[in-house]
Amino acid sequence: MANETKEPIAMIAIDGPAASGKSTVGRLLAEKLNYLYLDTGSMYRAVTWAALQEEIDIEDETAVTQLAHNIEIEIFPVRDGEADGRHYTVHVAGQDITWQLRTPAVDANVSQVSSYLGVRQEMVARQRAFGERGAVVMVGRDIGTVVMPDAPLKLYITASAEERARRRTRDRQAQGHIANYDDILADVLRRDQIDSNREHSPLRPATDAVLIDSTAQPPAAIVDTILKMIRETVTSNQ
Template identity: 55%
Template sequence: MQQPLVIAIDGPAGAGKSTLGALLADRLGYLYFDTGVMYRALTLAALQEGVDLAVPEEVEDLAARIVIEVAPPREADGRQYTVLADGVDVTWAIRSPEVERGVSLAARYPGVRREMVRQQQAIGRRGRVVMVGRDIGTVVMPDAPLKIYLEASLDERARRRAIERRQQRDPRPLDEVRFDLARRDDMDQHVLRPAADAVMLKNDGLSPEAEVDWIMDYIAGRAG
């Protein structure tokens, strides 16, 4: 196939979407766009402006007037992209514990999701982007020329997430991590579905680098 200018990556929590997306974007020289950062930037703005995250109308109003931009890295500080909220660099600020606690609440409102999807689509239409998140191939960029649905067994995802947690000094038991992922899968049932034309990639036992190689072979017409 011709090299796609937009690649959408979907899949359940813990499947490795972010790792694959970043590596694939780097291989292609594309923008890596984790769409979840938009909800984090909105949450940060709400906290800074004193917007009550428990009041849908206030959060939706903020979503309608804030401009969130995701661009290639502008600083050599380890970032994978630059996130701007109304022109202000918030790339690292959106990773604060306060944002982490509030983002799931802000992201649940329909008006917020509609506006964030609109801004995500605007970035996607520029092309040369690997987009990772929820509903990318079915809602955000349904016309993406290449859609990848990344799969992994619950046990494999739990194993990876437990390792990741330990690296972050959070030695959570494997059974607890597995339970949390299963609960997340249940909550995400409405979005855990691949687009009809998605390429299914089960990555149990595959390294992220091997996944990228397989996708590059697929684009070149060498993979089954």
């Protein structure tokens, strides 16, 4: 697929809270530009999943951090035979755990795991290695502020807590999980509190990020807006 611009921006950072639509927008944008799509949240989810599997106390920061340093995480584009709705494939120690990353248990614990300094330092180092290759759309909660602060285009995508809870409810139901909207809204608000107030790499927009509210906008419309932004940036630099 050809790139949308003659000299496309090499690195695009997208941040935002849970269920803001940033992952969907990032994936669609990467497809349009023929870029690598990297959802960095999947890396923290992989650590969380592994901790739960190994019955490590999530409150034990030392043990969880050690696990993060030792864990073997691989992220691949979707390959033949994986047409089950996934947008990437995540392996831990060679095991495909892509769908296990979105279970309620991982949802409930990932913010705590990702708040640990040692975990973040290890994952950020791995994420920067991806970013330095270029031609990547990287999505997370601290990409524009910490992981790739020099990214030429930074976006911060948000939505109301109520809309994000509705999206998360629909997603869980589609995956066959029992989903109660009120419980999920409470969890969304709890995660916002943890993510925005954690000591290390709190969730916040970079000072030069473009803010996008996705509450009433479909992902395709947001992607079109971003592509226009990229074209205008390239034109102004020519």
